Structure formats: C-alpha cells, structure tokens
Amino acid sequence: xxxxxxxxxxxxxxxxxxxxxxxxxxxxxxxxxxxxxxxxxxxxxxxxxxxxxxxxxxxxxxxxxxxxxxxxxxxxxxxxxxxxxxxxxxxxxxxxxxxxxxxxxxxxxxxxxxxxxxxxxxxxxxxxxxxxxxxxxxxxxxxxxxxxxxxxxxxxxxxxxxxxxxxxxxxxxxxxxxxxxxxxxxxxxxxxxxxxxxxxxxxxxxxxxxxxxxxxxxxxxxxxxxxxxxxxxxxxxxxxxxxxxxxxxxxxxxxxxxxxxxxxxxxxxxxxxxxxxxxxxxxxxxxxxxxxxxxxxxxxxxxxxxxxxxxxxxxxxxxxxxxxxxxxxxxxxxxxxxxxxxxxxxxxxxxxxxxxxxxxxxxxxxxxxxxxxxxxxxxxxxxxxxxxxxxxxxxxxxxxxxxxxxxxxxxxxxxxxxxxxxxxxxxxxxxxxxxxxxxxxxxxxxxxxxxxxxxxxxxxxxxxxxxxxxxxxxxxxxxxxxxxxxxxxxxxxxxxxxxxxxxxxxxxxxxxxxxxxxxxxxxxxxxxxxxxxxxxxxxxxxxxxxx
Amino acid sequence: xxxxxxxxxxxxxxxxxxxxxxxxxxxxxxxxxxxxxxxxxxxxxxxxxxxxxxxxxxxxxxxxxxxxxxxxxxxxxxxxxxxxxxxxxxxxxxxxxxxxxxxxxxxxxxxxxxxxxxxxxxxxxxxxxxxxxxxxxxxxxxxxxxxxxxxxxxxxxxxxxxxxxxxxxxxxxxxxxxxxxxxxxxxxxxxxxxxxxxxxxxxxxxxxxxxxxxxxxxxxxxxxxxxxxxxxxxxxxxxxxxxxxxxxxxxxxxxxxxxxxxxxxxxxxxxxxxxxxxxxxxxxxxxxxxxxxxxxxxxxxxxxxxxx
Numbered sequence: 001x002x003x004x005x006x007x008x009x010x011x012x013x014x015x016x017x018x019x020x021x022x023x024x025x026x027x028x029x030x031x032x033x034x035x036x037x038x039x040x041x042x043x044x045x046x047x048x049x050x051x052x053x054x055x056x057x058x059x060x061x062x063x064x065x066x067x068x069x070x071x072x073x074x075x076x077x078x079x080x081x082x083x084x085x086x087x088x089x090x091x092x093x094x095x096x097x098x099x100x101x102x103x104x105x106x107x108x109x110x111x112x113x114x115x116x117x118x119x120x121x122x123x124x125x126x127x128x129x130x131x132x133x134x135x136x137x138x139x140x141x142x143x144x145x146x147x148x149x150x151x152x153x154x155x156x157x158x159x160x161x162x163x164x165x166x167x168x169x170x171x172x173x174x175x176x177x178x179x180x181x182x183x184x185x186x187x188x189x190x191x192x193x194x195x196x197x198x199x200x201x202x203x204x205x206x207x208x209x210x211x212x213x214x215x216x217x218x219x220x221x222x223x224x225x226x227x228x229x230x231x232x233x234x235x236x237x238x239x240x241x242x243x244x245x246x247x248x249x250x251x252x253x254x255x256x257x258x259x260x261x262x263x264x265x266x267x268x269x270x271x272x273x274x275x276x277x278x279x280x281x282x283x284x285x286x287x288x289x290x291x292x293x294x295x296x297x298x299x300x301x302x303x304x305x306x307x308x309x310x311x312x313x314x315x316x317x318x319x320x321x322x323x324x325x326x327x328x329x330x331x332x333x334x335x336x337x338x339x340x341x342x343x344x345x346x347x348x349x350x351x352x353x354x355x356x357x358x359x360x361x362x363x364x365x366x367x368x369x370x371x372x373x374x375x376x377x378x379x380x381x382x383x384x385x386x387x388x389x390x391x392x393x394x395x396x397x398x399x400x401x402x403x404x405x406x407x408x409x410x411x412x413x414x415x416x417x418x419x420x421x422x423x424x425x426x427x428x429x430x431x432x433x434x435x436x437x438x439x440x441x442x443x444x445x446x447x448x449x450x451x452x453x454x455x456x457x458x459x460x461x462x463x464x465x466x467x468x469x470x471x472x473x474x475x476x477x478x479x480x481x482x483x484x485x486x487x488x489x490x491x492x493x494x495x496x497x498x499x500x501x502x503x504x505x506x507x508x509x510x511x512x513x514x515x516x517x518x519x520x521x522x523x524x525x526x527x528x529x530x531x532x533x534x535x536x537x538x539x540x541x542x543x544x545x546x547x
Numbered sequence: 548x549x550x551x552x553x554x555x556x557x558x559x560x561x562x563x564x565x566x567x568x569x570x571x572x573x574x575x576x577x578x579x580x581x582x583x584x585x586x587x588x589x590x591x592x593x594x595x596x597x598x599x600x601x602x603x604x605x606x607x608x609x610x611x612x613x614x615x616x617x618x619x620x621x622x623x624x625x626x627x628x629x630x631x632x633x634x635x636x637x638x639x640x641x642x643x644x645x646x647x648x649x650x651x652x653x654x655x656x657x658x659x660x661x662x663x664x665x666x667x668x669x670x671x672x673x674x675x676x677x678x679x680x681x682x683x684x685x686x687x688x689x690x691x692x693x694x695x696x697x698x699x700x701x702x703x704x705x706x707x708x709x710x711x712x713x714x715x716x717x718x719x720x721x722x723x724x725x726x727x728x729x730x731x732x733x734x735x736x737x738x739x740x741x742x743x744x745x746x747x748x749x750x751x752x753x754x755x756x757x758x759x760x761x762x763x764x765x766x767x768x769x770x771x772x773x774x775x776x777x778x779x780x781x782x783x784x785x786x787x788x789x790x791x792x793x794x795x796x797x798x799x800x801x802x803x804x805x806x807x808x809x810x811x812x813x814x815x816x817x818x819x820x821x822x823x824x825x826x827x828x829x830x831x832x833x834x835x836x837x838x839x840x841x842x843x844x845x846x847x848x849x850x851x852x853x854x855x
Binding site for chain 2: 334336360361363364366367368370371372375376377378379380381386389390393394435438439442
C-alpha cells in the first residue's frame, strides 16, 4: 500500500466460518488486502482456495451458512460486515458492482438488454426516462458494442457470449462504482473474446479510475491484467505483491509451484512419430438438419471435409473455439454420433457407417476420456464397477477384470483399495485418473481426450498431462487431444490441427504451427492467448501486462 | 500441499444413501411418517375388516332402514339366542350397516390405489424409455400421449368403462389409461437428459448393450421421481374411483366402495347425512395421507425441493 490515496477496499483479517463437516474450519482465515483506486488486484488460487468466498463477502452476498467471524471489510471507509441489508443494497450498484462468470445466466431472458441496464438507473437515481436511455446508449457505445440502438432493444439470447459479458460490464459500471468485482468473468468465453473483454475492463478501469478486484484461476489472465496479485491457498493468503514481483520472482513455494505448472506457450521440438497408422479420416462431415412439417428446414454443417491421420504413439491436438466442430469430430470418430459423410478408417476397416451391432466388437479400439470429471462416472456405481464394465462386456470374468483394474489404479496413481468407493469421494483430478483407468481397461489403440484437463486446476492438470504422456509410451497409444487451450496443446501435442467453423484451417507439427502460423485464424488464436509472453521469461511479464 | 495427494483424499461424506439409510432418512421426516402411518392403518382396517365387529356389508334388512348412527338392533341367531348390535354409523336406505360397508370399502379403495399406481408406472415407464431412447418411435408415442391428454381424464375413464363390463378390472383400466401420458412424459424427459450424460456415453464406448445400459445407467435415475409420481397417481385413483362409482359406472353396488356408498346416500343426503359423511371422512383422510406421503417423499428424494 505504497499508494498515497485512500484505498477503495480494505479487507482486514477476514475470517469466515464453514459449516461443520467440511475439510477445514474456516472458508477463509486471516485474509487482508487492499484495492486502491484505479488498481486491478487479481486474487488467484485453485478451486477451494476461498477466492470466490472472499469476493462474495465483499458484495455482502454470502450464503447464509457462511458466517464472517472476525475481521472487517471496509468499502471507502464503511464497514460492509456490519451494514444493514438496506444499506448493502444501496451500496451495491452505487459504490460497488459485480460481474459474474456466466453471462448466459446472469441476464434475464425475457427483458431487453436496455431495460435491464436502465433498471439499475431507475432504482439508484432519479433520472427521467430520456436521460436514462441516453446514458444507457452512451454506455453501450463505450463498451464497443455495435449499433447501440439495436442492442438496447435486443434480448439476451440474440447476443453472443462476449456481447452479453459487455452488457454485464455496462450494467455494472453505469453508476460509476468505486469498486468492480469480477469473478472469473472470462472463464466461460472463447480465447479471442476473452482478450477483448480483458482489454475492455482495463480500458474502463483506466478511464474511470475504478478499483477492480479480479478473481481468476488463470495465470495467463493474471499476467495480462493484474497490477497486484494476491495468491490464496486453502483459505489463506500465501503471497501478495506487485504483479511483476509475484509472477517473476515468486517467494512462496505454492506460488512457485502454481507458476511452474502453467504450460508454456513455447512448444518443444518433437521428432515426427513414425508408428503404424492408427486412424485415418477422409472427407468426414456431420450435418445437422432441423425443421419439420411446418418449419423451414435448416442445415448446420458442424464439421465438413475433415481429414486426420494419427499414428500409434502420436498425440494429435485439435484446437479451436466453441462451435469450431472439434468436439463433433471427436464424437464422430468415437461413433457416439453417426457422421453424415466420409470415412473413418481404423486399421483397414471403415467404421463410419457400421451399425451398432457390428460396431460393438470394435468399440474397445477407441476409448474416450470426457471433459467433466463430475459427470463422466455413474454416481450410483463404485469406481471398480465402472472400470470393469467394459472388459466384462467383452467376456472377461469379473475377477480377472477386477485384478486388472487394481493394476490400472496403481498405474494412474490411485490406491487399488479405492475401487470399492463411489465417485463423489474423489476430487476432480482423481476422477479424471479413474476415467483414464476405465479407458485403459479396454486396452484401446486410440484414446480420445475431449477437453480432458480443461476442468482441472493447473497443478492437477500438469499431473494428468504427465500421466497421459506416461500411458501413451507404455501402451503405444494414438491420442486425439481436443482442447481450446493453446498452452496445453503446446505442451502435449506432436501435431496440431486448427479448426474453425467446422473446417480444418491449418495443420502441422506443433512447433511449426506456433512459430509460423499460416492461417489468419491461427495467428488470431495465438495473439489472443492471455499473458502469452508469460512463462517464456520473467522479465517480460511487466511488458506483457502493460501491452 | 505442493501436489495432489497420490492416495485418496479423506472421504467427503458417506456413500450415496440408498437402501436402509434412505428408509431411515425418509421416516425421520414427520410428514412421511404420518402419511405412511395412516395408510398402514387403513390397510390394516381393510385387511382385518371381518374381525373389527362388522356385519356382512351386503346384508339387507328392510326393517331397519335409514337409522341414525348409534342405533341399536337385536339380532336373533338361528339357534334362538339374541345379541344386540350397535350401528355405529347408522344404516343405509336398504338397512345395510354403514360401518361395515365403510371398512370393507377401504379394501377396494386401497386395492385400486395400489394397482392403478403400479400399472400406470409400469406401462408409462416402458413407453417413456422407448420414446426417450429409440428416436424414431418418439414422435408416434408422444403424439398418441398428447391425444390422450387432450381428453379430460374423467371422460376418458367413462369411455373406457363403457367398453367393458362394469367391474373392478374395468374401473382399474379406466383410471390407468388417463394417467399413463403423464408418466410417459416424466420418464421420457429424464431419459432424454440422462442419455446425454458422459457416463452413459462412456458405457456405450465400453460396449454395453442397450438393455443393460438402460437397466444399469438410465433406469436408476427414474426411481425417485417415479415413486413420487406414483403416490400422486394413487391419491387421484382413489378419487376417480369414487367419482366413477358416484356416477354409477364404477364398482357394482354389491361390492361396497367409498364411492358407491356415497352414491347410494346421495338421494337422502339432506335427511340422513351419515351415509355420505362417514365414507367421505375416510376418503378425504386417505387421500390426504397419500398426498402427504408424496410431498414428503419428493422433499426427501429431490434435494432441489428441500428448503422450500
């Protein structure tokens, strides 16, 4: 707090009790930090670190079961913890505002965007209808939204995710609050959109002198936007300081570990893999047709003319933003959906058109690890039963399959005795290991990892990536790795395929694609990656943050 | 904590409560306990009706017609001995003992409640699974269900009864048919959402055949909502049977049911209200108990509903 001006927000020694039965007594404990006017403070930590609880307690939006037991939160000198609900309501919007992670659900679907922003003005000011409208239009304009008049009359579903988040920011900033709390505001957005939103937040904060409390788990974002960084672990602050210092020269081992776990944007040069061809697709396409008796038929080309070759022992990444068709391709290859055209050659057999009856014997060749570790295991069955399901389907005795499952549990780094447990007793990373063990139990030749590490914290992500690498070498697996995260792709993929709007726009060796991207879209993706200089060298962090 | 522990993290909570623990949790809910308790009592009353001081519920006695509750009459047995019988709930217009009829009537009402619930759940579950999983059959099945739902339940029931000879099976069929569409819709919606779950797709990738896939991964998700739906069907079945009997197209009058006791008391309701009052009280309390059980089950089984 070298800044001479009085801080907008001062959190001192905050402690919030958790209801009984949790893994610790307090959600946050002894948390102290401050946000100065015109400063962006990033609170960074992994899931369960207490960063969101901190943000919600500042807003006075804590769930009733969570009770502050010590400390104070002062907004412009006024204590939030002792304020009445009426006072808090007045402060929210007026002095502080919040933007949330999910722009899809934070807006009311049955009101126009303009009405929702004007509502803030109606409640907190006594401006007339004309003035309100003018102010909202000016704000939409400042958010760089195209055609503010039309935006004003639009409903949320007519806007893209990025536009919705801009609307949320407009609603948050329209009363010129002293403090903006942003809880993972870009996590649900595509990387190019994320870059634009981050730029917008920085621009607004500079122009209006707003203090920003920015909650994130992503060190790339931190490097991009933070003035100061607060690192939290298990409800406590382990380190805080200026961004350049914390990112470039971290002191606490936890911070060091977190930063080391962030994959670099510089892919290693990998020798080309020359194993046997495991999978080849040609002209693969998936077209969705909607409409019916009374509606006009509509066609959506989710994927078109996709040609992919994967060798044994090779990891091929498909990167792209949402709607690029990367998951559609994965699901076609796994034959969870039937492709509309093209061939999928596994060995010398084309599985693209096989009916389920003839496909079943070939199912074990291709296995999938899904994105969401909380939904990919049946909550009603023990993990042991989930793992042996496939082998037993293929004729293994339950005893033999269980013995094999025990081996695999050891291989993925879990205690074999845990087979009798249920999925909810495991963390996300552990579940992803179990899902991998389940896939490996089938002895596949091809493994499809569909955003398999996207839902995991960086430290866990790194371990699961290392595990994937290990099992690949052990079983000579061909891995098709679907991801939206260029950093992860850079770390694990031998070759990279970039997809946009259902088509492949570029493919080649990973290092090649990163160093000399051909397609404009690939360049845009690489440009947009947050804090892209971060992780290449500590000295460049400051530069990247101010860029 | 520099790395995720390789071995297990401490267990967060007990495994999913199914079986015994679930039953214990359910009975801790006072609403469930009260509803279930009353229904158990009614079941006992129906089952033990012959030994609860009843007469033959169909025995007509023209000498003692339309007597008020508490009327005492002397019954002379064949060997000449006499006993005094007290008509606790009076007699109806044919001199039959209302108390006996109401107790025997519990049998019919509960039988109908249970069989209608079981049948409509079974048929609805089957159709719902088919509609939800086999896409080409979805349209035809659901349009048929929409058609059934478009006709008011009572009218449909009357139409069904008129197709068969009056009797218990006809009445059950008449009540089951209008209930099916709701069950089908419920099951179909669950199947449609669960089939997209990654764990179901993982099971497909593991080569699990369709019947096993259904039984193992999809069906268990329908159990809790179906139990709840079943109780509401049971409550409405008791009412619909009463309505049908009241209209004179339900259970034939020689078998007492709460509905037809009330139907027979209808003409003289102003003068002798007891003919309608007592079966009405039993009917009302039973339906209330079933509904309480259903509400309690829903609150306990569906975590989203708790705290309302």
